[in-house]
Amino acid sequence: MQTTLTTEKIRARALLKSFSFTEDHLKRILILLLVFWLLLGIVFPLFPLIQRSLTDKNGNWVGLANYVRYFSTPALSISFSNSLAVSIATTIIAVVFAFGYAYALTRTTMPWKRFFLLAAMLPLYVPPLAHGIGLVYLFGRKGLITTGFGGLFTQLFGWGGWDINLYGFNGILMGEFLYVFPQAVMILMVAASLADARLYEASDSLRASPLRTFLTVTLPSLKFGLVSAVFVSFTLVFTDFGVPKVVGGNYNVLATDIYKQVIGQQNFEMGATISILLLIPTVIAFIVDRIIQRQQAAALSSRSVPYQPKPNRGRDIAAFTYCLLITLGMFAVIATVFLASVVELWPYRLNLSLKHFDFSTVGGGGYGAFWNSVRMSFYTALIGTAVTFAGAYLIDKLKPYKTLRSIAYFFSMIPVALPGMVIGLAYIFFFNPLRWKLGGLVIPNPFSFLYGTMAILVLSNIVHFYTVSFMTATTSLKQLDREFESVSESLGVPFYRTFWKVTVPLSLPALLEMGMYYFVNAMVTVSAVVFLYSPRLKLASVAIVNMDDAGDTAAAAAMSVLVILTSVGVRLIYDLITRGIARRLQTWKSR
Amino acid sequence: MNIYLDIQSVSKRFDRTLALDNISLQVQEGEFIFLLGPSGCGKTTLLRIIAGLEEATTGRILQAGQDITRLPPSRRNFGIVFQSYALFPNLTVFQNIAYGLENRKEMKQMVKTRVEEMLALMGLQDFRNRYPAQLSGGQQQRVALARALAISPGLLLLDEPLSALDARIRANLRIEIASLQRKLGITTIMVSHDQEEALTMADRVVVMEKGRIVQLDTPEKIYHQPATPFVADFVGLMNFLPAVVFASEKKQVKVGEDALSLEQDISHSNGQPVTLAIRPEKVQVVHNNMSHHNILKARVDEVEFIGPFYRLHLLLGGKARMIAYMPPQNGNNEVIREGMEVPVFLPPNHLRIYPGSVSKVN
Numbered sequence: 001m002q003t004t005l006t007t008e009k010i011r012a013r014a015l016l017k018s019f020s021f022t023e024d025h026l027k028r029i030l031i032l033l034l035v036f037w038l039l040l041g042i043v044f045p046l047f048p049l050i051q052r053s054l055t056d057k058n059g060n061w062v063g064l065a066n067y068v069r070y071f072s073t074p075a076l077s078i079s080f081s082n083s084l085a086v087s088i089a090t091t092i093i094a095v096v097f098a099f100g101y102a103y104a105l106t107r108t109t110m111p112w113k114r115f116f117l118l119a120a121m122l123p124l125y126v127p128p129l130a131h132g133i134g135l136v137y138l139f140g141r142k143g144l145i146t147t148g149f150g151g152l153f154t155q156l157f158g159w160g161g162w163d164i165n166l167y168g169f170n171g172i173l174m175g176e177f178l179y180v181f182p183q184a185v186m187i188l189m190v191a192a193s194l195a196d197a198r199l200y201e202a203s204d205s206l207r208a209s210p211l212r213t214f215l216t217v218t219l220p221s222l223k224f225g226l227v228s229a230v231f232v233s234f235t236l237v238f239t240d241f242g243v244p245k246v247v248g249g250n251y252n253v254l255a256t257d258i259y260k261q262v263i264g265q266q267n268f269e270m271g272a273t274i275s276i277l278l279l280i281p282t283v284i285a286f287i288v289d290r291i292i293q294r295q296q297a298a299a300l301s302s303r304s305v306p307y308q309p310k311p312n313r314g315r316d317i318a319a320f321t322y323c324l325l326i327t328l329g330m331f332a333v334i335a336t337v338f339l340a341s342v343v344e345l346w347p348y349r350l351n352l353s354l355k356h357f358d359f360s361t362v363g364g365g366g367y368g369a370f371w372n373s374v375r376m377s378f379y380t381a382l383i384g385t386a387v388t389f390a391g392a393y394l395i396d397k398l399k400p401y402k403t404l405r406s407i408a409y410f411f412s413m414i415p416v417a418l419p420g421m422v423i424g425l426a427y428i429f430f431f432n433p434l435r436w437k438l439g440g441l442v443i444p445n446p447f448s449f450l451y452g453t454m455a456i457l458v459l460s461n462i463v464h465f466y467t468v469s470f471m472t473a474t475t476s477l478k479q480l481d482r483e484f485e486s487v488s489e490s491l492g493v494p495f496y497r498t499f500w501k502v503t504v505p506l507s508l509p510a511l512l513e514m515g516m517y518y519f520v521n522a523m524v525t526v527s528a529v530v531f532l533y534s535p536r537l538k539l540a541s542v543a544i545v546n547m548d549d550a551g552d553t554a555a556a557a558a559m560s561v562l563v564i565l566t567s568v569g570v571r572l573i574y575d576l577i578t579r580g581i582a583r584r585l586q587t588w589k590s591r
Numbered sequence: 592m593n594i595y596l597d598i599q600s601v602s603k604r605f606d607r608t609l610a611l612d613n614i615s616l617q618v619q620e621g622e623f624i625f626l627l628g629p630s631g632c633g634k635t636t637l638l639r640i641i642a643g644l645e646e647a648t649t650g651r652i653l654q655a656g657q658d659i660t661r662l663p664p665s666r667r668n669f670g671i672v673f674q675s676y677a678l679f680p681n682l683t684v685f686q687n688i689a690y691g692l693e694n695r696k697e698m699k700q701m702v703k704t705r706v707e708e709m710l711a712l713m714g715l716q717d718f719r720n721r722y723p724a725q726l727s728g729g730q731q732q733r734v735a736l737a738r739a740l741a742i743s744p745g746l747l748l749l750d751e752p753l754s755a756l757d758a759r760i761r762a763n764l765r766i767e768i769a770s771l772q773r774k775l776g777i778t779t780i781m782v783s784h785d786q787e788e789a790l791t792m793a794d795r796v797v798v799m800e801k802g803r804i805v806q807l808d809t810p811e812k813i814y815h816q817p818a819t820p821f822v823a824d825f826v827g828l829m830n831f832l833p834a835v836v837f838a839s840e841k842k843q844v845k846v847g848e849d850a851l852s853l854e855q856d857i858s859h860s861n862g863q864p865v866t867l868a869i870r871p872e873k874v875q876v877v878h879n880n881m882s883h884h885n886i887l888k889a890r891v892d893e894v895e896f897i898g899p900f901y902r903l904h905l906l907l908g909g910k911a912r913m914i915a916y917m918p919p920q921n922g923n924n925e926v927i928r929e930g931m932e933v934p935v936f937l938p939p940n941h942l943r944i945y946p947g948s949v950s951k952v953n
Contacts, residue, residue, distance in 0.1 A: 024663060483677035486644050489664035490671045491691030491742060505681045587722050588680040 038411040045430035052272035066273040079252040087237040098184035104319035106192040125567035127524035130560035132246025134333035139166040167249025175243035184229040191225020197307040231285040239419030241527040286417035341558040356558040365538030373540035377522035381515040384462040392473035416467035420527025452534035461522040469514040476510030516574040595620040601650030612802040625789040628799035669746040670739030678723040685719040709737040749781035832867040847908040873941035874915035
């Protein structure tokens, strides 16, 4: 009798214990929340986009009729082949030039390496639109070069300038080159820095010619980097909106077509259809790139000796000249934007004036828009970094729900394949309506209040730039000892305490990098937010588009200058903070 | 002695592979137990299951009489030191040791007292404000031990804590850990693939192979009476010779044409192939043909000078080879050279016998 009583007591106690809220429950809830937000921010909005591309204006199912109409209307379908043509051309040129640049930086002993590295990264802080504006001021109808320095050349040499037919293919090619060049250089430099010096020593000792060494050692070691650079460049150009908007003229590409269909003609169905067409090549590029990167991980030997280039006068001078020319070209465009913003009337009255920085006489929103952008970028950086890092932590460090965590990882990879235009349009369809129609079902939309708010702008930016930040966080977390969590558990310390006291301090460099990345990108992006801003909440990058559209190019240049200065300023602050904490981190770094 | 930890038929399955196959093990209170085996034998998995970092697929674990099989690590009562130490690099030595105490809402002064106690115990007083990266490997190891012991756990788990250190420090720390364990009297389980570590430090050694326990004994028994050829080969160096049972009642076998006597009982019937085993240091090279029993003729294939002794590579008849250790001063000062024919004496009390032929063993 007594024994049964005690066993019952024990059972009851065990039952009670199992109901009490434990750390494990908290972990599970957090992982579920993560999956929920990834579904809401990334996955679900894609469904109405696909749905809209398969329906007509009244919401009736039409199958692939929209796609058929797109391809059978030459005025529309031309944009697909245009996009392909200009993307492939830019990719080839940008990757070839970037290869030379990266090669010069890593495999020669030319002077000014640090300067050239920084110079190549400068375009990252410039909105693609601004590249376009710079090109307009150089090669446009009243461009400096087109008019021969405002007629100066005709007076001096009797030769009147050079019209390169900027608007169209040429302009897009040049603008996109400036946009993707830094990205390609970065990827190729990382690949080049992984080269194994021992292979070069072996090749030298076997008396292989420099050409043979290049073909058998250098190229194969850069193979994966080259492939990656090609796919990234292609995707960036294929989906970019800013450059073709400014210098595309009548040369229609997919991104500008979506904008025209949605903003110009309110034809959301065709916009959705073109969005899906925009999405297909980027998804394919993404998948192929992933497969190749996986092979690379297997091919890399763990202990390679870094390559140290030896001086070679002829080669070094050639490399220096090459880099200098490219750098001057890039600087010329950006410098033109700066110059154009501070002269009275380009290129005829070149006296300095700050009147273009007084945005009161032009549309677009002026300083209000600028500060909105700064606020939006700040929130994106703050919330984005927190959410992304937490997401990466939950996926990498916690143990419950193994399958769910791999699904969350997969969801986290999706945004890198989503062009900004697609995210923007998908968000309109998902967050705008008051109810969702699912087949015959009508569900009230609990998120429709977000539409037109700062929150949706921030959300779209976080999603747009999620994957790269997520990878930064994951890489940093994977470098931490995986037993930190086990030790904490054994000491009875809850995981969230170790997260705060150990994981976050140790990940500070990664967190800052993520914040900087979010801020700069949110500041310069236009593609996603162009569909989501509201007249009460204008943005600087959108203002550049609208001012340029209205012919207020000088004001657009001035706004570009503000955006560039803000981005570069944030970068400088980031460098200062990073340097400040570097010393402290040094004392933590294990040997 | 009380049984402190009782592992009952624990198995662990990872997808398709069986990492632990029906492990049962009883650990006495205050005992120092070693889990020894090659990588992939399941020793680390067993330790992690004891810690609650992995979950057993089947079986039960009792700690001090309480069933802890399904408890999370935080509700168990153990301290753990990992191979990497997993010291928090951004916390000082003091903060690392205090890490588990502060959470227990103990009074600040009590935390301080306890940490100071641990610092004194480990001889780390001068390093309390250093960061882990500023310490040597041995010091880091002590901090990890202090952190694990600060919470006064009932059980100490050590996951190859010495393998990241270089040989000399490792030898010192071996003695240090063993004496600390004895001083504190804390039940300790240590995972290792280093047989020397196990022999010098353990009260009892659990030799594991492919997810099973193959022998559980004192270090002496493990070394002198290995239960299987695997244990014999894994712990120390062992010569294996093919033999045939010749007269089981007289405990005699034949190697080639020579008869050898054993002290161990022979359970195999006459004519069965078996494997003889003998440690190299037990093989004696004799110079005069005095009528010893248990003599085999061998030819010296190679002589290596090791320092404290010579290592002789001997060829027996057929393909059999043997290694013998010989002290430099062999009594009669005769120099042994390569190519010499020498008789070797295999003492009956040091010969072990295993079923099956030699090819299976090596």
